[in-house]
Amino acid sequence: MATLDLKRKLAILSDAAKYDASCASSGGTKRDSLGGKGVGSVDGGMGICHAYAPDGRCISLLKILLTNFCVYDCAYCVNRVSSNTQRARFSVDEVCDLTIGFYKRNYIEGLFLSSGIIRSADYTMEEMVRVARTLREVHDFRGYIHLKVIPEAAPRLVNQAALYADRVSINVELPRDASLAALAPEKDAGGIRKAMGAVRLGVDAGQEKGRKARPPKYAPAGQSTQMIVGADDAPDGEILKRSERLYGAYKLKRVYYSAFSPIPDSTARLPLARPPLVREHRLYQADWLMRFYGFDRAEIIGETEDLELAIDPKLAWALRNRGDFPLDLNTAERERMLRVPGLGVRSVDKMIEVRRFKALRLEDVKRLTRGIEKLKPFIVTADWTPGALTDAADLRERVTPPPQQQSLF
């Protein structure tokens, strides 16, 4: 085989990595490069997106595979052994040099390294750990590192990965264990959960307070996972139920939903139609409601149902629960205000401060939110009450946004 030049390898191995939705550089221990011989800092907060691709996704990390050679045959993956895609493999030094070179030019926050499985899970995981160790120990790199964990790898290697990385992730891939068995014959849902359980125990131990000998930082930015939406028949309710359980069991920072995307060199085992991108968006909104707005999954959606695509899940909930509205913004509790469609955490907290000093009027609410018209049916202020509007038969039509056309450029 002819040797590929570095640029060609980069093209192949970043193209192969793009189906992973996560690119976050959030969390991590606050640190900088002062006094060190390398570069790198982590603010510990929300992370930085250094660019955006025309697919609207943030580019924060150098997201690449160490290699796209793979012995597995997962139907949804462009790198499966039976695909005829072009193969390449980086050396450890090539990955380190690219990471440092990009970082010094301020293109990235760090590295997100994943890999196809070569030889064995252990061998591959060991190579990935070697990259992280070289970056940390040889280059004194203090930027962000996210490592994809291969669930079949030995726990010892998973632990090492978590000690060098800010975040580790293990993809559950598909919402149903049965679909995973069908589409990814070499993967095992139980093994994936076991690995996530081990990571959670490590993260917990690292955060334990009052321990004399504090263990070294273990994946301080926690763990995340990704589920592919639309490659099997699982409805949104089932997907969210799975997420709810994953958050509960493994304290995940994020579950990423990735609408099944057509891949080059597809296989006949996959559905032909791809799900609308808005489905993925609605899942994120529902996930957000569960994590930050105090909603239970069961309130948002039944297990066998799909989320509505035309309106967001909070509005859909409010339309189903009109008895809870209108809500008097001058007296309501914070928890209930967060349930008003169109009110976010920031607006609600500001209103609560303002109303200590003056009664909220419609103009106040207008200044603190985006768009008052959609809110009006659900709220009462000092100078406004919706009357019969809340129960109007055509309320849904009034508050449903017109379908948006894809913006041409």
Place this chain on the structure above:
Amino acid sequence: MPTIRLASETDVAGWRQAARALRAGQVAPEETLWTVDGAGGDLFGEAGPILPAGRLAADGPAFTVPRDFVELADRVILHRSDERFVLLYRMLWRLAREPHLMRLHSDPDVQKAQHFARAVSQAAHKMKAFVRFRLVTGPDGEEYYVAWFEPAHRVAEVTAPFFARRFASMHFSILTPDACVHWDTQVLAVLPGADPADAPSEDSLEDYWRTYYASIFNPARLKVGAMMKEMPKRYWRNLPEARLIPDLIAQAEARTTTMVRQTPSTPSRRVVAAVHRTLRDAPFDGQGMRSLEEVQVAVQECRRCDLHCDATQGVTGEGPAQARLMLVGEQPGDQEDLAGRPFVGPAGQMLDRALIEAGIARDRAFVTNAVKHFKHELRGKRRIHQTPGAGEVTACRWWLDAERRLIRPRVIVAMGATAALSVFGKPVAIGASRQQALPLPNQAQGVVTYHPAYLLRLPDAQAAAKAYAAFVADLKFAAGLAA
């Protein structure tokens, strides 16, 4: 009408000094005009004294303002709006009569100032994101990293320390129209604004960066609006990757269509053969368990009841295969489910303590559970233990029986009602049956006692101490039978 002249566009100290003096002198905001040195005086050409801000001295009584106003003002001054000085002075003026002004987020002045401050913070954030360094090599091989950047607001100076912390070991310069910052690995220097021509025009790695940018883009999910919102066009001319955008968008649809139209490929014969070989040579899964290791592996595939769906893994027993004493609990808890080992959580610690007191070495007993998967319900984000039902206990007995058959213990201690149900195959009243040797098949004897988790749940300290003593006594009793 006095015109107050500040030393520079970002003269925070000058603004503060002037504002303090003006408010002390009871000068209303409507009566002030603000300008900046070199900006050409008063825009409206009105006559009036021009006062350099630095020379205004407060002669009235000192006053305090809320801390968050000062923090807000520091940011708002960096905004490019000409209105910012008078807006801030108006707020300062109003604060004298309205001490809660900063809390009135819906007040037009407050809202506008917050809006400005947010724009400034965003500009600083975008500067951290969109500065692109280019490498310049000096005559002796020393490396300098230089960037040209046009921030939306005057944030170069306040954002510079971020770059110094991040690139501590690099010599770098960030040139902007407002100010230039230089870092020599020790000291951060701020100099006046520069011209784009002063910055290098290329870097050998930019081609690699563009390669990455183009490859990481997924043409099947075009979302131009989302990109434009976060990466506004005003930044594009200084982003080396931005020149690719129009073509990437233009070709996206065609690329996707081609991709979808392609018929699924046929894998190569070599690969198909390899997969078949693996399947053929895979080990045969027999039915009977011949070792505890086999039990441990096989339980992962158990579908005898539904508990496997939400559990991490099946947790089998732990201990020597020749153990004389077998301790059976109810089921794994949260920690056991994650770790894959029995009795490692809080109940396990309670058990360990009692075993020591009863003179039993835990590693000489076989410790296991009646049910191998963690039954729980979600409350918020926590997994709360649920008692397994009789159906689940019966389904799981198959596994406990396998462990019993392989170990052949002399004594089996059933801890709690669930364990007793599984061990004896019928409900047993724990309180009434303690301290008795109950007959079991295979010459084994059974003992019942409380579950250690029960001891943890007793709210009354006296009752807990009593139950704990009974628990230790039962363990001793069992150890005596097994000896």
